[in-house]
Amino acid sequence: MTASLNVVVLAAGQGKRMYSALPKVLHPLAGKALLAHVLDTARTLAPQSICVVYGHGGDAVRTAFGDGQYASADLAWAKQEPQLGTGHALLQALPKLGGGDVTLVLYGDVPLTRADTLKRLIETASDGSLAVLTVELADPSGYGRIVRDTQGKLTGIVEHKDANDEQRRIREVNTGIMALPTRRLASWLGKLENNNAQQEYYLTDVIKLAVAAAVPVNSAQPASEWESAGVNSKVELSQLERIFQREQATRLLEQGVSLADPARIDIRGTLKCGRDVVIDINCVFEGDVQLEDGASVGANCVLKNVRVAAGAQIHPFCHLEEAVVGANARIGPYARLRPGTKLGEDVHIGNFVEIKNSEFDSHSKANHLAYIGDATVGKKVNIGAGTITCNYDGANKHRTIIEDEAFIGSDTQLVAPVTVGKGATLGAGTTLTKDAPPGELTISRAKQTTLAGWKRPVKKAKGER
Ligand code: UD1
Ligand code: MG
Numbered sequence: 001m002t003a004s005l006n007v008v009v010l011a012a013g014q015g016k017r018m019y020s021a022l023p024k025v026l027h028p029l030a031g032k033a034l035l036a037h038v039l040d041t042a043r044t045l046a047p048q049s050i051c052v053v054y055g056h057g058g059d060a061v062r063t064a065f066g067d068g069q070y071a072s073a074d075l076a077w078a079k080q081e082p083q084l085g086t087g088h089a090l091l092q093a094l095p096k097l098g099g100g101d102v103t104l105v106l107y108g109d110v111p112l113t114r115a116d117t118l119k120r121l122i123e124t125a126s127d128g129s130l131a132v133l134t135v136e137l138a139d140p141s142g143y144g145r146i147v148r149d150t151q152g153k154l155t156g157i158v159e160h161k162d163a164n165d166e167q168r169r170i171r172e173v174n175t176g177i178m179a180l181p182t183r184r185l186a187s188w189l190g191k192l193e194n195n196n197a198q199q200e201y202y203l204t205d206v207i208k209l210a211v212a213a214a215v216p217v218n219s220a221q222p223a224s225e226w227e228s229a230g231v232n233s234k235v236e237l238s239q240l241e242r243i244f245q246r247e248q249a250t251r252l253l254e255q256g257v258s259l260a261d262p263a264r265i266d267i268r269g270t271l272k273c274g275r276d277v278v279i280d281i282n283c284v285f286e287g288d289v290q291l292e293d294g295a296s297v298g299a300n301c302v303l304k305n306v307r308v309a310a311g312a313q314i315h316p317f318c319h320l321e322e323a324v325v326g327a328n329a330r331i332g333p334y335a336r337l338r339p340g341t342k343l344g345e346d347v348h349i350g351n352f353v354e355i356k357n358s359e360f361d362s363h364s365k366a367n368h369l370a371y372i373g374d375a376t377v378g379k380k381v382n383i384g385a386g387t388i389t390c391n392y393d394g395a396n397k398h399r400t401i402i403e404d405e406a407f408i409g410s411d412t413q414l415v416a417p418v419t420v421g422k423g424a425t426l427g428a429g430t431t432l433t434k435d436a437p438p439g440e441l442t443i444s445r446a447k448q449t450t451l452a453g454w455k456r457p458v459k460k461a462k463g464e465r
Contacts, residue, residue, distance in 0.1 A: 003100070003101040003102045003122065003125070003126035004048055004099065004100040004101050004102070005045055005046070005047040005048060005100040005101075005102050005103075005104060005122060006047055006048055006049045006050075006051070006097045006098050006099075006100035006102070006103045006104070006182060007042045007045065007047040007049070007050045007051070007103075007104045007106060008050075008051050008052075008053065008090055008093045008097070008103060008104070008105050008106070009035065009038055009039065009042065009050065009051070009052045009053065009106045009107070009108050010053050010086060010089045010090070010105065010106070010107050010108060010176075011025045011035055011052055011053060011054050011055075011058075011061065011107070011108025011109070012053050012054055012055030012056065012058065012080040012081075012083045012089055013055070013056070013083065013109070014055075014056040014057075014083075015056075015109070015232070017232050017233040018232075018233060018234060018237075019234075022057075022060070023056070023057035023058065023060050023061050024108075024109055024231065024232075025038075025061060025108040025109055026060065026061060026064055027231070027237060028268075029111050029112075029231075029237065029240055029241055029244060030241065030244050030245065030248075030266075030267065030268045030269075031268025031269060031286060032268070033064065033069075033070060034108060034109055034111045034231060035052070035061065035065070035070075035108045036065075036070050037111035037112065038106050038107070038108055038110065038111055038113075039052075039065075039070075039072070039075070041106075041113060041114075041115050041118065042104075042106060043074075044115045045104070045115060045118060045119065045122070047098070047100060047104070048098035048099055048100045049076060049096065049097055049098030049099075049100065050074060050075055050076065051075070051076040051077070051078055051093040051096040051097065052065070052075055052076070052077055052078070052108065053078045053079075053080050053089045053090070053092055053093050054077060054078070054079060054080070055079065055080045055081055055082075055083050056083070058079065062077055076093075076096040077096075078092040078093045078095075078096050079092065080092045084194065084200055084201050085192075085194065085198070085200030085201040085202055085203070086105075086176070086200070086201075086202060086203035086204070087189055087192040087200075087201035087202050087203040087204075087205060087206070088192075088200070088201040089203070090105060090185070090189060090203055091189040091190075091192075091201070094185060094186060094189065097182060097185075100182055101126070101128075101181070101182055101183075102122055102125050102126060102179050102180070102181065102182065103179070103180050103181075103182045103185060104118065104121070104122060104177075104178070104179050104180075105176070105177060105178045105179075105180065105203065106118075106177055107176050107177070107230060109230045109231045109232070110175070110176065110177070110228060110229065110230045110231075111231065111240065112226055112227055112229065112240060112243070112244060113133075113177065113222065113227045113228060114222065114223065114224075114227055116223075117133070117220070117222040117223060117227055118177070120220045121133050121177065121178075121179050121220045122179050124179065124218045124219075124220050125179035125180070125181070125218070127216075128181050128215065129181070129210075129215060129216035129217065129218055130178065130179070130180050130181065130206070130207070130210045130215055130216070130217045130218070131178065131179040131217075131218045131219060131220060132146070132154065132157070132174060132175075132177075132178050132207070132217065132218075132219045132220075133175045133176075133177040133178065133219070133220055133221070133222060133228060134146050134172050134173065134174060134175060134219045134220075134221060135172070135173060135175055135221060135222060135225055135228050136171050136172050136173075136221075137171055137173055137225070138171070140160075140168075140170065140171045140172075140173045141160060141168070142160050143160060143173035143174060144157040144158060144159045144160065144173060144174035144176075144204050145157065145158050145160070145163055145167050145168065145170040145172070145173060145174075146170060146172040146173060146174060146219070147167065147170065148172075153217070154207065154217040154218065154219055155207070155208075155211055155217070156204075156207050156208055156211070157174045157202075157204035157205075157207050159196065159197065159198070159202060159204065161196075161197035161198055162196050162197045174204060175222070175228035176228075176230075177228065178203070180206065181215065184210075184213070184215065188206045188209045188210070189201075189206070191209060192205050192206070193205075226240065226243045229243075245265065245266055245267065246262065246263070248265075248267045248271075249262035249263070249265050249267075250262065252265075252271070252273060252279075255273065256275060256276070257273045257277045257278075257279065258276075258277065258278040258279065259279050260278075260279065260280045260281045260299075261281050264281040264282050265279060265281075265282075265283055265285075266283075266284045266285070267285045268284065268285065268286045268287075269285065269286050269287040269288055269289065270287075270288050270289070271285045271289045271290075271291070272288075272289070272290045272291070273290075273291045273295075274291065274292045274293035274294070274295070274310065275293045275294070276293060276294045277291045277292075277293070277294070277295050277296070278295075278296040278297070279291075279296070279297045280296075280297060280298050280299040280300075280316070281299050281300075282299055282300045283297050283299070283300070283301045283302070283303070284301075284302045284303070285303050285304075286302070286303070286304035286305070287304050287305035288305055289303050289304070289305070289306050289307075289308075290306070290307045290308065291308045292307075292308060292309050292310040292311075292312075292327075293310040293311070294310050294311045295308045295309070295310065295311065295312050295313070295314075296312075296313050296314065297314045298313075298314055298315045298316035298317070298318070298332065298333065299316040299317070300316050300317050301314055301316065301317065301318045301319070301320070301332075302318075302319045302320070302321075303320045303321075304320070304321045304322070305321065305322045306320045306321070306322070306323050306324070306325065306337075307323075307324045307325070308325045309324075309325060309326050309327040309328075309329070309345075310327045310328070311327055311328040312325045312326065312327060312328060312329040312330070312331070313329075313330050313331070314331045314332060315330070315331060315332035315333040315335075316332065316333045316334075317332060317333050317334045318331055318332040318333065318334065318335045318336070318337070319335075319336045319337070320335075320336075320337040320341075321337065321338055321339055322338070322339035322340060322341075323337040323338070323339070323340075323341035323342070323343070323355075324341070324342045324343065325337070325343050325347075326343045326344040326345040326346070326347055326362065327345045327346070328345055328346045329343050329344075329345065329346060329347045329348070329349070330347075330348045330349070331343075331348075331349045332349070332350070332351065333351055334351040334352050335349045335350065335351065335352075335353050335354075335355075336353070336354045336355070337349070337355050338354065338355065338356035338357070339356065339357065340356060340357030340358065341355045341356065341357070341358055341359075342358075342359045342360070343355075343359075343360045344359075344360055344361045344362035344363075344364070344379075345362040345363070346362055346363045347360045347362065347363070347364050347365070348364075348365040348366070348367055349365075349366055349367075350365075350366065350367035350368050351367075351368060351369070352368065352369045352370075353366050353367070353368065353369065353370045353371075353372070354370070354371045354372070354373075355372045355373070356372070356373040356374070357373060357374050358372050358373060358374060358375040358376070358377065359375075359376050359377065360377045360381075361377060361378050361379040361381075361404070362379050362380075363379055363380045364377050364378070364379060364380060364381040364382070364383070365381070365382050365383065366383035366387070367383075367385070368384075368385035368386075369385045369386050370383055370384075370385065370386065370387045370388065371387075371388045371389060372387070372389050372400075373389050373391040373392075373397075374389065374391040374397050374398065374399050374400065374416065375389050375391070375399065375400040375401070375402060375414075375416075376399065376400070376401045376402070377402045378402060378403045378404035378405070378406070378422070379404045379405065380404060380405045381402050381403075381404065381405065381406050381407075381408070382406075382407045382408065383402075383408045384407075384408050384409050384410035384411070384412065384428065385410045385411070386410050386411040386412070387408050387410070387411070387412045387413075387414070388412070388413050388414070389413075389414045389416060390413050390414065390415045390416060391416045397416075398416035398417040399416055399417055400414045400416045400417070400418055400419075400420075401418075401419040401420070402414075402419075402420045403419070403420060403421055403422040403423075403424070403438065404422050404423070405422060405423045406420045406421070406422065406423065406424045406425070406426075406436075407424070407425045407426070408420065408426050409425070409426050409427045409428035409429065409430060409443075410428045410429070411428055411429045412426050412428070412429065412430045412431075412432065413430070413431045413432065414432050415431065415432060415433045418432055418433065418434070418435060418436075419435045419436070420432070420435070420436045421435065421436055421437050421438030421439065421440075422438040422439070423438055423439045424436045424437065424438055424439060424440060424441075424442060425440070425441045425442070426441075426442055426443065427441060427442070427443030427444075427445060428445075429443075429444075429445050430442065430443050430444045430445065431444050432444065
């Protein structure tokens with residue numbers, strides 16, 4: 001039986017070693033704030049309440065999660081000022097707890113704990129006992145050490161600064177993550193004292209109180225050491241970022257995605273791939289990206305909130321945002337698809353072509369050097385090199401419509417609003433200000449003349465007038 005749950009996230013610490021104006025828990029890992037990772041994991045446990053204990057710089061944290069980037073209404077907030085230790089922090093959250101039997105304590109700066117690990121810990125505590133997530137470290141210095149009796153029973157946690165030499169040799173440490181019986185908390189936290197090396201109210205001292213009250217104290221361990229790793233500096237943040245990215249790359253490889261190098265891919269969001277997807281090096285995927293069967297992404301591409309349909313090829317050095325790429329399309333190299341781009345089947349978009357808020361129907365092409373904005377392009381349209389939609393008059397945006405099978409000559413300006421009719425041809429260099437009728441050649445170009453016998457000027461000799 002799984003017990004009902006409250007979650008408390010401790011996040012009042014200052015994070016001085018980040019050397020940043022941004023509160024520590026707002027620093028991004030894989031494009032998402034550390035605290036957002038913790039909360040997203042907590043939510044998968046379906047708790048009755050989640051309370052974040054905040055302090056230093058915490059108003060920025062509250063804003064980010066209140067009505068900012070991570071807006072969410074399911075959070076309770078408890079301010080801890082001043083910060084007198086982890087026990088004092090949990091005490092501030094007590095009035096905000098829901099009716100859960102078990103209270104799970106997480107840290108806002110420990111982002112990568114797996115939900116399965118937490119479930120095991122909660123399960124361990126579901127009979128009213130206390131459960132501590134512990135881990136064995138090669139170098140345990142700085143951490144609270146797990147003290148066990150001769151039967152191996154957990155009897156206490158001694159902070160590094162309070163530990164004697166013998167205790168400091170213990171390699172099993174407190175990760176800080178604990179599941180506690182909610183109904184005992186008021187009494188236990190009320191009894192904590194701060195007569196220790198740091199003059200703090202240690203949450204870890206509840207272990208002694210549990211032992212004294214004959215409440216069993218158990219432990220669980222994470223599957224991987226990094227699940228309990230915290231972020232105190234940019235160095236640690238970058239290490240966890242790499243671990244997280246490596247894990248995501250491994251998942252993709254396991255699903256059959258081909259990665260040229262699993263160490264050179266960054267996913268800041270979710271990447272869903274079909275069968276036989278190939279991704280070359282140094283690609284960044286942000287938000288929700290979907291690559292359907294047989295799609296490929298060349299080296300050094302950035303894709304943000306993009307869907308790439310089956311068989312489409314994104315060549316190297318492309319930047320795609322809020323765009324849909326049709327089946328078997330070919331994009332790039334060096335193409336930019338901006339928000340609102342929708343490309344149909346077998347569309348070709350070549351080098352140095354920028355497209356914004358435009359639709360291309362199937363088999364249309366813009367292969368070189370063009371800007372197509374606010375346009376509706378039909379089927380089998382050919383857009384020549386240097387074509388520009390003049391979509392903005394300095395105040396408003398206007399649409400360009402190019403109907404099926406039109407041929408737009410090179411170096412054409414389409415001054416919107418304007419329509420190119422079905423099968424129309426525009427001569428190279430045209431500045432189109434009025435609609436071009438279907439099926440006809442339209443051209444705006446000064447007549448070509450040759451001045452017979454014209455001579456180039458020659459440079460005067462020195463002194464010559
Ligand atoms: C704590 C544990 C230690 C454990 C280690 C794991 C205690 C007394 N010690 O030590 O056993 O090995 O974590 O990293 O619990 N926080 C507050 N308010 C406070 C103090 C801390 O909200 O007044 C928050 C911090 O923001 C942080 C977490 O609690 O998220 C841990 O604080 P930290 O100062 O890192 O604790 P340690 O001394 O490292
Ligand atoms: Mg710490």
